[in-house]
Amino acid sequence: MGILPWADISANIRGMMYYRKALMLQTYLERMHSEDLESAFDMTGLADTHFEYSPEARAQADLKFTYVVTCQIYGVQKGEGKPEAADIALLMQRNEALRIAYIDVVESVKNGKPSTEYYSKLVKADIHGKDKEIYSVKLPGNPKLGEGKPENQNHAVIFTRGNAVQTIDMNQDNYFEEALKMRNLLEEFSQNHGKFKPSILGVREHVFTGSVSSLASFMSNQETSFVTLGQRVLSNPLKVRMHYGHPDVFDRIFHITRGGISKASRIINISEDIFAGFNSTLRQGNITHHEYIQVGKGRDVGLNQIALFEGKVAGGNGEQVLSRDIYRLGQLFDFFRMLSFYVTTVGFYFCTMLTVLTVYIFLYGKTYLALSGVGESIQNRADIQGNKALSVALNTQFLFQIGVFTAIPMILGFILEEGVLTAFVSFITMQFQLCSVFFTFSLGTRTHYFGRTILHGGAKYRATGRGFVVRHIKFAENYRLYSRSHFVKGLEVALLLVIFLAYGFNNNGAIGYILLSISSWFMALSWLFAPYVFNPSGFEWQKGRRGFQRLDKLAFLPRWYWG
Secondary structure: OEOOOOOOOHHHHHHHHHHHHHHHHHHHHHOOOHHHHHHHHHHHOOOOOHHHHOHHHHHHHHHHOOEEEEOOOHHHHHHHOOHHHHHHHHHHHHOOOEEEEEEEEEEEEEOOEEEEEEEEEEEEEOOOOOEEEEEEEEEOOOOOOOOHHHHHHHHHHHHOOOOEEEOEOOOEEOOHHHHOOHHHHHHHHHOOOOOOOOOEEEEEEEEOOOOOOHHHHHHHHHHHHHHHHHHHHHHOOOOOOOOOOOOOEEEHHHHHOOOOOOOOOOOOOOOHHHHHHHHHHHOOOOEEEEEEEEEEEOOOOOHHHHHHHHHHHHHHHHHHHOOHHHHHHHHHOOHHHHHHHHHHOHHHHHHHHHHHHHHHHHHHHHHHHHHHOHHHHHHHHHHHHOOHHHHHHHOOOOOOOHHHHHHHHHHHHHHHHHOHHHHHHHHHHHHHOOHHHHHHHHHHHHHHHHHHHHHHOOOOOOOOOOOOOOOOOOHHHHHHHHHHHHHHHHHHHHHHHHHHHHHOOOOOHHHHHHHHHHHHHHHHHHHHHHHHHOOOOOOOHHHHHHHOHHHOOOOOOOHHHHO
16 A cells, blocks of 8 residues: 655656556466466566556456555545646546545535535546545544544555555655565565564665765665664664664554554654554564565755754654653563663664763853863862873863764665775765765754753654755745754854853863864854755855845945845
8 A cells, every 4th residue: 555645646656556567477477387488588578568468467466456545635636626636537547556545525514504524535547537436434523633644544544455555655666676576575474583473574765866966865875774784683683673664564454453554643643653663562563674675765855854854753753752652662671672772762862962962061061160260270280289180081072073973874884785995985975075064963953853852842744845856045044944953052052162262271272172172163063054065056156145135124235245
């Protein structure tokens, strides 16, 4: 089953059709005699499509495979005559196995009072190209009580059938050669992977948007390391892999009788993916990871898109900290599995927040020692007594910002996948592309949204678009997005460093100050200038000038500036 919104779903339909096409090809070849198999390949070939016209193959595909696209607002769009509804109707005409699930809102008058009824409907295209209703289920009210995406899944899962369901997201694609392996993947449900048979078959993702921009390559490489090294280790031996993405194949019977494949409580279940894994593990399910099959995925390619996505994930992780699912898993896991679970879920974001807080504590402590005079008196006493240990303890600070070390799993993934030499060249290339600045900036994004959710709650879904959007961002838009999360905090760190330089550094020299504060300066400058360094055409005069056009009434800007 495909879980997709309406926008630009033609590529996803084509990718999902590969499953049906692969099943038809396998059925067609199985009907051949084994001695005629080679001649069958010569006669048809994979490029030829004779198997698609075989009635037996088409019947077998219709019997074993179907796909549902869920679009809650299709009924509204059709009633308003919007072009999106016409596009979906055209897709149903071209793909006979396609079904559309949507919410139908019927307004009527009962007993002199207006009444609104909601129906969950499944439709297909008939021979005349019109919508033909297959099922209609009356709902007790408006089903959208929680988050939109999991509610979209929950209302449509009743229209699926069979033992396995795969929830393909809108920003994903498929490959024909991978679809041929689906039969092998489904056989994993009958194998014992540890104590229980699997309830979720994890599948790796191939990020195909890495060549769009340098930021897209950073995200692509980071994602590749997570879906290879990361999930491989989480699955075996740690046994703490959850559901992270939508190529995963669910045991439909297991999940539909245990609360469904998605939790949809508003605010709490922002990251509805991982809660499906929590639910499966709590109910004695088993989640595995299989790398002989992969599904394409398009990730965010612009800094603003990436920041919104990471903000959503960090806020969702903050809600996980406050949820009862984490508490129950912590109570039920043994000690070592609990530690593995902590490090791979809430522990990562919690340690990230502690890293940034440590920088603040260090700088405020040094500023207090400088302004109060306590630091100078302690230093003089240590010099008189020859006590160098105290001086070393007071001047302890990392030379490198910890945000850089988040790239270590990515480097190990490079070495494993491509070899040491290629990994070294790739890493050096990324350094020239300022990947350290990007990862340090992402450190601030995760810290801000995670900490704010812990303190105040209220995480919310942030639409990123996930399109190939590489455009110049205006100054005002960047400032609105990053002012509270990065700019204010970066200025605070920079101000503390300047005060420390002016009042707290006496006789250790410039080299001592640089070694002591270089990582903090790097963090502050990354937070302040990364949105403009990674802004496409950010240093072009005309586009930069248009970004400041709202400031043209200020007296200090001369008239020639605006041309």
